[in-house]
Amino acid sequence: QICLSLVKLLFYLAHSPLGSIVLLDFQPRQFVMVDGNLKVTDMDDASTEELSCKEDNDCTLDFPTKSFPLKCSATGKCEGINEKKNLFNAYRYFFTYLLPHSAPAALRPFLSDILNATGDLRYGINETLEAFEKVLHLYKSGLYLQKRPLHLKDFISLKGFRTAEGEDYKCWPSYSHLGCLLSVHSAEEAAGICNSQSQCQSFIVTQRRTWTGRPLALFQSSLTDLIPDANAVVYIKRSASSGARL
Numbered sequence: 001q002i003c004l005s006l007v008k009l010l011f012y013l014a015h016s017p018l019g020s021i022v023l024l025d026f027q028p029r030q031f032v033m034v035d036g037n038l039k040v041t042d043m044d045d046a047s048t049e050e051l052s053c054k055e056d057n058d059c060t061l062d063f064p065t066k067s068f069p070l071k072c073s074a075t076g077k078c079e080g081i082n083e084k085k086n087l088f089n090a091y092r093y094f095f096t097y098l099l100p101h102s103a104p105a106a107l108r109p110f111l112s113d114i115l116n117a118t119g120d121l122r123y124g125i126n127e128t129l130e131a132f133e134k135v136l137h138l139y140k141s142g143l144y145l146q147k148r149p150l151h152l153k154d155f156i157s158l159k160g161f162r163t164a165e166g167e168d169y170k171c172w173p174s175y176s177h178l179g180c181l182l183s184v185h186s187a188e189e190a191a192g193i194c195n196s197q198s199q200c201q202s203f204i205v206t207q208r209r210t211w212t213g214r215p216l217a218l219f220q221s222s223l224t225d226l227i228p229d230a231n232a233v234v235y236i237k238r239s240a241s242s243g244a245r246l
Contacts, residue, residue: 022082162232
């Protein structure tokens with residue numbers, strides 16, 4: 001969410017009515033999340049000036065660990081230098097820390113492609129935004145789950161009940177510090193996650209949703225007290241239910 005919001009912001013800066021805007025003091029502390037969107041807190045160090053040049057050799061974009069040769073345009077400006085500077089800073093301050101973690105395994109190759117392409121400046125801001133929106137579509141639609149084995153058949157569903165939430169085993173990247181609360185596309189995906197975790201014996205798909213509209217599923221290691229709830233379903237591993245009193 002943070003990276004996508006940042007890319008949308010940089011897309012606007014690259015195509016602003018004032019021209020391409022560069023953030024000269026690009027640091028994480030210069031941004032804040034407001035209602036799920038990343039905002040710049042200080043525009044004092046923003047500039048629309050692009051580096052002047054006479055030839056391509058005048059247009060090297062230098063960073064502490066990398067340098068990028070750019071083209072000198074016919075108008076005597078280093079082509080796209082503001083956009084590329086913003087994008088590489090997004091890569092080194094945000095993407096490298098946030099993109100490799102917590103995404104479903106099937107989506108990680110797409111995020112690795114974005115990471116590598118922005119790290120080499122092979123993508124401009126237009127291509128980067130397009131790539132992010134493709135990943136978001138796959139994530140929200142559940143298309144990344146195609147051709148996967150069916151796991152829900154390994155579970156008994158108990159409708160009209162939910163389990164009491166309390167401290168339980170931890171998992172990464174949980175939305176709760178008390179237990180294992182993960183974003184899922186469906187009960188089928190939750191069943192696959194539960195099967196992959198040796199501690200998991202049951203799960204419920206809660207009514208809570210993430211910023212993408214995906215529900216949160218709570219995974220538990222034991223069958224705690226069942227609470228009547230007309231809108232809920234408890235999914236219990238068949239292997240666990242054999243010795244439990246339902």
